Amino acid sequence: MTTTWNPDLYLRYAAYRARPADDLLPRLTLSVAGDVYDLGCGPGTLTKRLKEKWPARRVVGIDSSAAMLGSARDKFPTDIEWQQADISQWTAQKPAALVFANASLQWVPHHTTLFPHLMSQVVPGGVMAVQVPESGAQPYHKCIEALAESDKWRSKFHGVHPHEDPLPVRTYYDLLTPLAANIDIWESEYHHVLEGEDPVTEWISSTGLVPFLSVLSDSEKLDYLADYKACAAKAYPRQTDGTVLFTMRRLFIVATRKA
Numbered sequence: 001m002t003t004t005w006n007p008d009l010y011l012r013y014a015a016y017r018a019r020p021a022d023d024l025l026p027r028l029t030l031s032v033a034g035d036v037y038d039l040g041c042g043p044g045t046l047t048k049r050l051k052e053k054w055p056a057r058r059v060v061g062i063d064s065s066a067a068m069l070g071s072a073r074d075k076f077p078t079d080i081e082w083q084q085a086d087i088s089q090w091t092a093q094k095p096a097a098l099v100f101a102n103a104s105l106q107w108v109p110h111h112t113t114l115f116p117h118l119m120s121q122v123v124p125g126g127v128m129a130v131q132v133p134e135s136g137a138q139p140y141h142k143c144i145e146a147l148a149e150s151d152k153w154r155s156k157f158h159g160v161h162p163h164e165d166p167l168p169v170r171t172y173y174d175l176l177t178p179l180a181a182n183i184d185i186w187e188s189e190y191h192h193v194l195e196g197e198d199p200v201t202e203w204i205s206s207t208g209l210v211p212f213l214s215v216l217s218d219s220e221k222l223d224y225l226a227d228y229k230a231c232a233a234k235a236y237p238r239q240t241d242g243t244v245l246f247t248m249r250r251l252f253i254v255a256t257r258k259a
Contacts, residue, residue, distance in 0.1 A: 040104020
């Protein structure tokens with residue numbers, strides 16, 4: 001299955017999408033030598049911020065999407081390196097000072113093996129910093145699941161699944177403890193005020209709906225989006241001023257590798 005990611009659509013809510021990183025980046029300090037890797041860098045917005053925070057370090061943006069990487073190269077012609085790779089198969093060229101993954105690891109399965117592997121890519125004293133959305137209980141995710149299981153769409157989406165919800169917090173702690181000297185874990189809820197005719201669908205079209213839209217014809221996409229918009233409109237009633245409150249709950253993990 002070929003999945004198409006749209007950098008322009010993704011960046012339409014860039015300020016809101018950046019808020020978790022605004023909370024995560026100030027928590028990060030690096031006291032050891034080494035490179036910085038941004039896994040699932042998308043259009044490179046946060047990779048650029050990592051380079052600004054550590055200008056003397058080699059910073060590498062990793063993403064599986066050629067379109068996203070193309071956008072990053074065009075917008076940020078700096079000394080950042082951009083590499084196309086599958087995170088699930090990724091290994092650092094040499095142990096890193098920082099492995100950073102903001103809203104990307106939810107697309108990668110098998111976290112019980114993935115997280116220890118990523119932590120093992122960090123040099124002793126280095127850091128792994130992760131943020132993943134906790135989508136399972138959110139109405140927008142319930143709409144995705146309901147349509148995928150409906151009689152109308154089930155046959156079209158055989159083998160296509162929404163991204164996985166994170167494991168329980170205690171599980172991540174136990175997975176990382178053997179390799180970590182320190183683990184900081186927290187959760188935050190963000191209530192985004194969205195405007196427009198179908199703002200929830202617009203937001204999700206560039207993320208959670210991508211695997212589903214990618215297997216449909218152009219006419220089927222229009223039909224599917226109409227069904228999703230109807231579900232989202234019921235799930236997210238308008239506020240008195242006509243806006244929509246769109247809630248995202250996110251899990252953060254900052255772990256320092258044992259020396």
